[in-house]
Amino acid sequence: MLIKILRQYQVHVVAGGGGAPTSFLYKTFRNSSSSSSSVKKMTVREALNSALDEEMSADRRVLLMGEEVGEYQGAYKVSKGLLQKHGPERVVDTPITEAGFTGIGIGAAYYGLRPVVEFMTFNFAMQAMDHIINSAAKTNYMSAANISVPIVFRGPNGAAAGVGAQHSQCYAAWYGSVPGLKVLAPYSSEDARGLLKAAIRDPGPVVFLENELLYGEAFPVSDEVVDSSFCIPIGKAKIEKQGKHVTITSFSKMVGFSLKAAEILAEDGIDAEVINLRSIRPLDRSTINGSVRKTNRLVTVEEGFPQHGVGAEICASIVEDSFDYLDAPVERIGGADVPMPYAANLERMALPQVEDIVRAAKRLI
Amino acid sequence: MACSATAKILQPLSIRSAEKSESCGKMLSPSSFLGSTPLPKKLFSVNKTISPLARRSATIVAVSSDVVKEKKLKSTQNLLITKEEGLVLYEDMYLGRAFEDMCAQMYYRGKMFGFVHLYNGQEAVSTGFIKLLKKEDCVVSTYRDHVHALSKGVPARQVMSELFGKNTGCCRGQGGSMHMFSKEHNVLGGFAFIGEGIPVATGAAFTSKYKREVFKEDCDEVTLAFFGDGTCNNGQFFECLNMAALWKLPIVFVVENNLWAIGMSHLRSTSDPQIWKKGPAFGMPGVHVDGMDVLKVREVAKEAVSRARRGEGPTLVECETYRFRGHSLADPDELRDPAEKAHYATRDPITALKKYVIENKLASEAELKAIEKKIDEEIEEAVEFADESPVPERSQLLENVFADPKGFGIGPDGKYRCEDPKFTQGTAQV
Numbered sequence: 001m002l003i004k005i006l007r008q009y010q011v012h013v014v015a016g017g018g019g020a021p022t023s024f025l026y027k028t029f030r031n032s033s034s035s036s037s038s039v040k041k042m043t044v045r046e047a048l049n050s051a052l053d054e055e056m057s058a059d060r061r062v063l064l065m066g067e068e069v070g071e072y073q074g075a076y077k078v079s080k081g082l083l084q085k086h087g088p089e090r091v092v093d094t095p096i097t098e099a100g101f102t103g104i105g106i107g108a109a110y111y112g113l114r115p116v117v118e119f120m121t122f123n124f125a126m127q128a129m130d131h132i133i134n135s136a137a138k139t140n141y142m143s144a145a146n147i148s149v150p151i152v153f154r155g156p157n158g159a160a161a162g163v164g165a166q167h168s169q170c171y172a173a174w175y176g177s178v179p180g181l182k183v184l185a186p187y188s189s190e191d192a193r194g195l196l197k198a199a200i201r202d203p204g205p206v207v208f209l210e211n212e213l214l215y216g217e218a219f220p221v222s223d224e225v226v227d228s229s230f231c232i233p234i235g236k237a238k239i240e241k242q243g244k245h246v247t248i249t250s251f252s253k254m255v256g257f258s259l260k261a262a263e264i265l266a267e268d269g270i271d272a273e274v275i276n277l278r279s280i281r282p283l284d285r286s287t288i289n290g291s292v293r294k295t296n297r298l299v300t301v302e303e304g305f306p307q308h309g310v311g312a313e314i315c316a317s318i319v320e321d322s323f324d325y326l327d328a329p330v331e332r333i334g335g336a337d338v339p340m341p342y343a344a345n346l347e348r349m350a351l352p353q354v355e356d357i358v359r360a361a362k363r364l365i
Numbered sequence: 366m367a368c369s370a371t372a373k374i375l376q377p378l379s380i381r382s383a384e385k386s387e388s389c390g391k392m393l394s395p396s397s398f399l400g401s402t403p404l405p406k407k408l409f410s411v412n413k414t415i416s417p418l419a420r421r422s423a424t425i426v427a428v429s430s431d432v433v434k435e436k437k438l439k440s441t442q443n444l445l446i447t448k449e450e451g452l453v454l455y456e457d458m459y460l461g462r463a464f465e466d467m468c469a470q471m472y473y474r475g476k477m478f479g480f481v482h483l484y485n486g487q488e489a490v491s492t493g494f495i496k497l498l499k500k501e502d503c504v505v506s507t508y509r510d511h512v513h514a515l516s517k518g519v520p521a522r523q524v525m526s527e528l529f530g531k532n533t534g535c536c537r538g539q540g541g542s543m544h545m546f547s548k549e550h551n552v553l554g555g556f557a558f559i560g561e562g563i564p565v566a567t568g569a570a571f572t573s574k575y576k577r578e579v580f581k582e583d584c585d586e587v588t589l590a591f592f593g594d595g596t597c598n599n600g601q602f603f604e605c606l607n608m609a610a611l612w613k614l615p616i617v618f619v620v621e622n623n624l625w626a627i628g629m630s631h632l633r634s635t636s637d638p639q640i641w642k643k644g645p646a647f648g649m650p651g652v653h654v655d656g657m658d659v660l661k662v663r664e665v666a667k668e669a670v671s672r673a674r675r676g677e678g679p680t681l682v683e684c685e686t687y688r689f690r691g692h693s694l695a696d697p698d699e700l701r702d703p704a705e706k707a708h709y710a711t712r713d714p715i716t717a718l719k720k721y722v723i724e725n726k727l728a729s730e731a732e733l734k735a736i737e738k739k740i741d742e743e744i745e746e747a748v749e750f751a752d753e754s755p756v757p758e759r760s761q762l763l764e765n766v767f768a769d770p771k772g773f774g775i776g777p778d779g780k781y782r783c784e785d786p787k788f789t790q791g792t793a794q795v
Contacts, residue, residue: 060579089578095611100564100604107568110553111503113575130558135565139554141765143546144537147553148768179766203768235774235781282774 040226045215047189048078048154051196052116054228056086059114062200065092065105066118066155075120076156076215102128102153106135109151109205116200119155122171122209136205137180152199154208157185158252158303159340159351161213168340170304172251175207176280176313182206182234183281187255188219191278194232202234209280211253237284239291243273246361247291249314250301251277254352258301261357270365280310288314289322296327297364301357306334331360445660448727454659455722456736457496458488458715460743461512464521465690467744468511468528472694476752477528480557481542484512486657486689489714490621491516493662493684494589497670503551503588505566508543509621509688510555513591518550522747531754538757539765559592559626560599563618566590567605570616570679577676585674588616595626597640606647606681613678617669618644620683621656627692628700644681656684657712660721687712 042050056062068075070083070093083091094101098119105115119125125132136149159168175183184199184206186192192210199206224230240255241262250258255276262272273291277284292298298318300311311332318330336350446454465483472481484491487509495504495516506513514524519535527534528542535547544555553569556562569588576584596602597620609616620640624631632638644651650672654665662684669680687709691698722728766772770783778785 063575063579087579089575095604095607097604097608099601100567100608103561103564103601104568104571104605104608107505107553107565107570108572108575109568110565111551111569111572113572130561131564134558135554135556135561139546140768142536142540142544143548143554144539145765145768146536146546146548150768182767182772204772235771279774282772284775286775286778 039220039222041218042189042193042221042226043216043218044186044189044192044210045076045078047192047221048196048210048215049080049082051193051200052079053082053085055197055200056082056090058228060090061112061114062116063090063092063108063113064116064118065094065101067094067096067120069093069118074118076212078210078215079118098124098127099131102131103135105151106131106149109136109149110139110147114150114200116152116154119153121167121212122155122157123167123169125153125155125171132175132181132205132207133178137178139180140204141180148203149205150203152196152202152206152208154196154199154210156212156215157209158211159335159347162342162344162347163340164342165339170209170302170335171207172209172280172302173304173309173313175209176283176310177308178281180205181281182279183209184234184279185209185251185277187214187252187276187278189221190219190225191232191238191276193221193225194230195234195278198231198234201231206234209252214253214256217256232278235279235282235284237278237287238276239273239287240276241272241274243271244295245271246297246299246364247273247275247288247295248299248301248357248361249275249277249288249311251280251310252303254301254303257352257354258357260354261361264354264358265361268362270361272361277310283313283317285317285321289318292318292322293325296325297361298326299331299333299357299360299364301333301352303335303351306332306337309334328364331364333357333360444725444727445664446727451718451722451727452732452736453496454492454663455715455718455728455733456740457492457516458659458718459737460515460521460740461488461491462715463737463740463744464511464515464524464747467525467748469690469694471528471748477542478530479541480508480693480695481528482509482693483690484509484688486709486713487621487623487686488512489659489662489718490591490619490656490684490686493659494591494617494619494666494670497663497666498587498589501551501586503553503566503569503586504591505553505562505569505588506545506555506591507559507562507593507596508555508557509593510543510545510552510591514545514547514550514552514555517547517552519545519547519552520747521743522750525744525747526751526754529751529754530756531751532757532761533750533754537761539761559596560601563590563592563596563602563605567609567614567616570609570614570673571612573615574612585676586615587670587673588614589619589670590616591619591621593626594620594622594624594631594640595629595634596620597643598635603643603647606643606649606679609679610648613676615673615676616679617666617673618679618681620681621686622683623686623688625688625692625701627696630700639683641681641683649679649681651681651683653683653685656686657709657714657717659714659718689713 064079069079070091073080102117105117108115132153136151140148158170172185175181184195186195199208248258258274262274265272273295275291300314302310311334315330333352333356338350340350341347465485468481471477491512504513504517511524515521523535527536530538532538543557545552546554553565566588573584573586576582622640641651641653652665655661665682669682672680719733723730771781773782776782
């Protein structure tokens with residue numbers, strides 16, 4: 001079972017353009033030998049850690065709170081070193097009370113601070129859903145700008161490996177339907193750094209959906225990304241690979257799969273354009289529509305449940321705005337419509353794989 | 366440790382919790398805890414285990430409650446309030462009552478709609494606590510929040526026009542009865558879900574502490590969280606009691622125990638109906654007070670608020686009070702025993718304060734009448750103001766969803782949608 005998973009990851013990693021192999025025991029293998037000597041590599045974990053560190057150093061109102069963020073150095077080591085550097089008043093280990101500490105973070109944001117609330121996974125955030133939606137997302141509207149809520153909710157989202165049904169749900173579609181929230185889903189280290197900085201600086205509530213399996217992956221980063229004022233605009237998608245035959249939209253881990261699928265499709269002469277959504281809400285409809293008007297075909301890829309998912313929204317948006325440009329129906333790829341099974345082979349079937357994306361794209365041509 | 370901290374406070378002041386954790390908090394005279402059914406004797410056996418200090422303080426409390434009932438004259442140094450304070454308290458309570466009565470009238474005339482929850486009968490709690498606060502202190506409340514907003518200083522005309530749904534309301538008509546927010550007066554809401562405000566209040570208290578520790582400011586701002594008896598069975602309440610006591614946050618948890626949660630009696634839904642006891646379980650003092658007597662509430666509030674200001678941590682105050690009307694204006698209020706309602710009507714806090722003030726020669730009947738007239742006029746003027754105010758324009762629908770409007774994303778022309786001049790007019794497609 002382990003061999004199969006490692007093989008799957010090696011394939012994935014090669015497609016990502018050079019990353020370190022990850023193991024499910026959460027050890028990071030740092031890629032010490034740099035094949036291209038001038039390009040720096042940074043793992044997503046380092047990217048998040050450095051973004052948090054820089055924002056906390058720049059603004060004393062920023063604080064991090066969550067379970068195990070302090071002395072444990074973070075459940076996934078994302079907040080490593082922050083307690084030692086910034087002190088226990090600013091890196092707060094909370095008891096296991098999602099509703100309670102999320103509400104506390106929101107109350108602190110009402111009254112002037114800029115908290116970053118970490119959830120061990122977004123599955124646990126369901127216990128705090130009332131606060132995220134009712135106390136944070138809706139407040140600027142309900143109070144007619146009397147009270148703004150400059151808060152970031154971050155944590156791993158979506159499936160990990162073999163963690164079972166209650167730890168594997170993807171919440172992009174749920175949060176993406178709420179007005180008042182911004183929902184971000186980074187893929188690479190550049191995305192992670194830039195979007196987290198933008199989220200912390202944003203004056204409203206932002207839900208930041210990371211992915212546990214991406215934490216250990218290293219991506220090349222330019223000097224601009226490493227600079228402490230680096231920021232990515234919220235609401236703009238990135239075209240990871242230009243193409244002209246079919247558009248593939250994806251976010252988070254699925255971007256890596258889509259890029260790998262694009263390589264396979266290229267061998268058959270199909271030039272796919274891969275879009276990394278980066279921002280689920282607000283959705284960058286103009287980029288997606290522009291791309292579909294160019295390629296005339298669309299495959300949407302996501303890890304979450306298919307009904308009422310992100311792909312459904314993109315499909316509706318295309319039908320509303322670019323109907324005449326479509327040469328084929330939209331293909332939606334999502335997770336299987338079942339709670340996540342535990343057995344490794346079933347889990348593999350319940351999540352989209354590279355072959356699924358390739359097959360869907362070929363069906364359209 | 367909570368118990369040793371409270372021991373220090375025991376000496377100088379009259380209302381506090383006892384040293385021993387098993388006897389923490391209660392200084393009652395037997396008649397002051399009244400529910401809709403006569404309570405079994407065993408509840409009062411707690412009195413026997415109260416330490417001598419607390420029993421002595423029970424006597425002091427009994428004396429002040431007698432002040433309202435008995436007619437004997439006192440010299441001014443024994444009085445709990447000065448004339449100015451008395452008039453302020455009277456005016457605030459009368460404002461709350463008159464405002465809520467006007468709300469009921471307006472609702473039945475169709476000017477107000479949706480859910481409206483009135484505060485009649487509970488004014489002593491709001492006035493007793495909130496009149497002790499500074500402008501920078503925060504108040505967080507529930508859906509029964511009109512009077513909390515008024516006591517904190519939000520003008521009556523703004524609250525009234527918010528209820529009418531006009532754009533001159535404190536939230537421009539976008540919040541409504543249950544969502545009163547005011548940045549200027551630090552009213553942090555107005556929450557529809559019970560228990561939702563408690564963590565938010567704890568967060569505001571966390572900010573006060575953070576300002577002290579990280580910013581090194583001289584910040585002694587206190588937060589008050591108001592909520593009801595039904596909320597005390599909710600998980601978030603306990604989570605916040607834990608964290609507030611753990612981190613010694615400057616917050617006072619004020620339970621407005623009016624014995625009914627819509628139609629669910631407190632005694633039917635709670636395993637141990639004495640809510641003040643839940644404080645010591647988490648390491649903070651739990652205090653029970655007669656919430657129909659504004660002077661008693663004020664004494665307890667002074668102590669709890671100054672405890673928080675000094676950095677000694679949270680307090681749980683259970684105010685036994687009663688709402689004269691139903692849960693909301695849509696509630697037919699059939700389940701409550703009319704005898705119980707009649708009983709509490711005799712303990713109306715406004716009449717009680719009026720009696721105290723007059724008997725102790727703090728003010729004359731004429732002065733009080735003048736205050737009432739002034740408030741009545743103010744309410745009339747508020748209604749007129751609200752009536753004449755315009756409803757929100759169409760363009761207001763899409764405003765204020767985000768603090769940073771770029772959150773509406775990028776339109777088909779590649780620019781931010783909110784920069785399009787037609788964005789908030791007519792039918793914008795978002």
